[in-house]
Amino acid sequence: MDTKIKRLSSYDDRDYNPDDIEVDERFILSKKDMLITFTDQIIYTFLMIFCAYFFSKGDPKDIPYIFGMPGWWFICLLITAINIVIIYILTHKKYKDVDVDAYLKKEVR
Amino acid sequence: MNSIFMNYFTMVAATTQTGTDLSGAKISVIITFAIYSIAVLGIGFYSQHKMSKSKTENFMDDFYTGGRGMGVWVLVFLLAAGLCSAGTFIGSPGMAYSVGMVFVLACMAQSFMNFSVLGEVGTKVGIVARRINAQSAQDLLNYRYNFNKPFRWISAIAILVFYTANVVAQLTGGTRLIQVMTGLDYRPALFIFGLIIVVYTTIGGIKGVTNAVVFQGITMTAAIIVLFIVLLAKINPMGAAYQAIAAKNASVVTPWVWTPWYTFSMFVSLGLVTIGQPHGLMSSLMYKNTKGMHRAMFVGAIVVSIWTAAIVWSGNLGRALLPNLKVSDYVVPSLAVYLMPGWIAGLVLAGVAAAIQSTVASVVMVISSSLVRDIYLVVKPTKDPKKIKSATIIATLIAGLIPIIIAINPPQLLQYLILYAIGGLTSSFFWPTLLGLYWKRTTEEGALAGLVGGMVFFILAQGKYIPNFGMHGIVVGIVVSGILTIGVSLITKRPPKHIIEVFWGKNQPEDPIKTM
DSSP, rough: OOOOOOOOOTTOOOOOOOGGSSSHHHHHHHHHHHHHHHHHHHHHHHHHHHEEEEEEESSSGGEEEEETTHHHHHHHHHHHHHHHHHHHHHIIIIIIOOOOOSSOOOBBB | OGGGGGGHHHHHHHTTTTTTTOOOHHHHHHHHHHHHHHHHHHHHHHHHHHHSSSGGGHHHHHHHTTSSEEEEHHHHHHHHHOOOIIIIIIHHHHHHHTTTTHHHHHHHGGGGHHHHIIIIHHHHHHHHHHHOOOHHHHHHHHHHTTTTTHHHHHHHHHHHHHHHHHHHHHHHHHHHHHHHHOOOOOHHHHHHHHHHHHHHHHHHHHHHHHHHHHHHHHHHHHHHEEEHHHHHHHHSSSHHHHHHHHHHOOGGGGGGSHHHHHHEEEEEOOOOOTGGGGGGSSSHHBBBBBBHHHHHHHHHHHHHHHHHHHHHHHHHHHHHHTTEEEOOOGEEEEEEHSSHHHHHHHHHHHHHHHHHHHHHHHHHHHHHHHHIIHHHHHSSSOOOHHHHHHHHHHHHHHHHHHHHHHHOOOOTTTHHHHHHHHHHHHHHHHHHHHHHHHTTTOOOOHHHHHHHHHHHHHHHHTTTSSOHHHHHHHHHHHHOOOOHHHHHHHSSSSOHHHHHHHEEEEEOOSOOOOOO
């Protein structure tokens, strides 16, 4: 959007040391959450694909069945159910609740 | 789902407009569908009543983000019903019918969309959005990338063109189904179906969308669960059903019809890169607190995995009862109409309508906000609240009406746009969104390179102009986009200090930060 506000000269400074900016702890937590989430998703992806293909090897006419459904699909449903439990643990125990106000301390630097 | 599979649906439907007779339960279908439609309209007017209390000065904030106070169920369904569309209800069961169980496997990748979107970016987007008063994911990216003009214009145009194409596809697909199930003509069906969305988005804003989305989510859930349970009862015992299915065509019960690599690329496209879809990010801008967000991640995992497993699997199980369908995309409605009581057929049509309307509505909000904030206010900057208010309403009308007008007689070119729409947007936005939020060094030039490169290489790979390594084109698009975003960022100057302060800093910068 159009910003017609008087800027300090340092405003568009590109020669600064990014480590000088004190990082909000909430963003450190959110980065950790992001990495955990991706890890879970990637493990789920590989586990699903591995089990689906591993337990359906051979002639499709002879694949094993569990409870009347293709065995590999039953295992995939099981993995999905387990991942829901893992998600429960992650979202209720692991991920910390934070205040989402713009700034925690309203003081100006 | 991601409407990656809508194209199959629309293409097949386009060639066989009335090739299937699904009017077996006309009266009950019409009644159920009418009840659903009237309820959604009622919710729209109720939301307008609330919206009219909002002050003119805050109109745009209230219209697009509703005061950032959304609770668990709204979050669950805004994300889930917004992302799950005709693809989940129609296209994917159709593919599970024709391609087989491997497609059900691939669709399971979307089960944890709430968990992945909110877990990956929810907290950060929520806080930064409050810092800069962002009304959309676009606002956030534009700020992060220093209001870089090419980035802004290209992303706005990509959103307008690709999302409009997607909305047209959804509307056409839904209307064809209403047509074959109720016997209405195409145009009246389209107008009733489409105008309902225009009404409740325009008068209710995001409040209309979120109030409607909970009702739509419940309708979808009810339709899926009822259909699935009745189907299981009909084919019982399942073992015999699968024997019959496998005896006729054994390939539909094994994943081996696709290579593991191709299945992997489908998992990428449907699951791992969901944050690349701008309308999927809406809920991260609106939640009230992280407690509700965390609960929504868990509840959403249950809801979407049940939706996906039950409805897409039904498409494959349907082979046991209807082995010779001409139009595989109509497997779910055909099961309901041919084998179940009329009210279930009506409920299924209402479920499909709910899935489509909730997606279209959230996409209309993204298009509308892009029209106002990236185009109108850039071309004609104004601070007059009255002008902004009318611009917001007009933009929403335009965003909703143009797809309906195009859907009256969809042009040929549209097929190509639909084919590339969602994959193109995802390939473009995934890395600029993720790295913009978590890597300080990402620059506007890097993001621009990733945006354009992702789109171009996805289209080239998906269209087989360049090798796609036996995978869905999105993998090539994502890889190229990532390399470009990181590479170009490293050779360009780091972003201005104030941006890093806003996106990472603990303390409020002394400069006033305004985005409007």
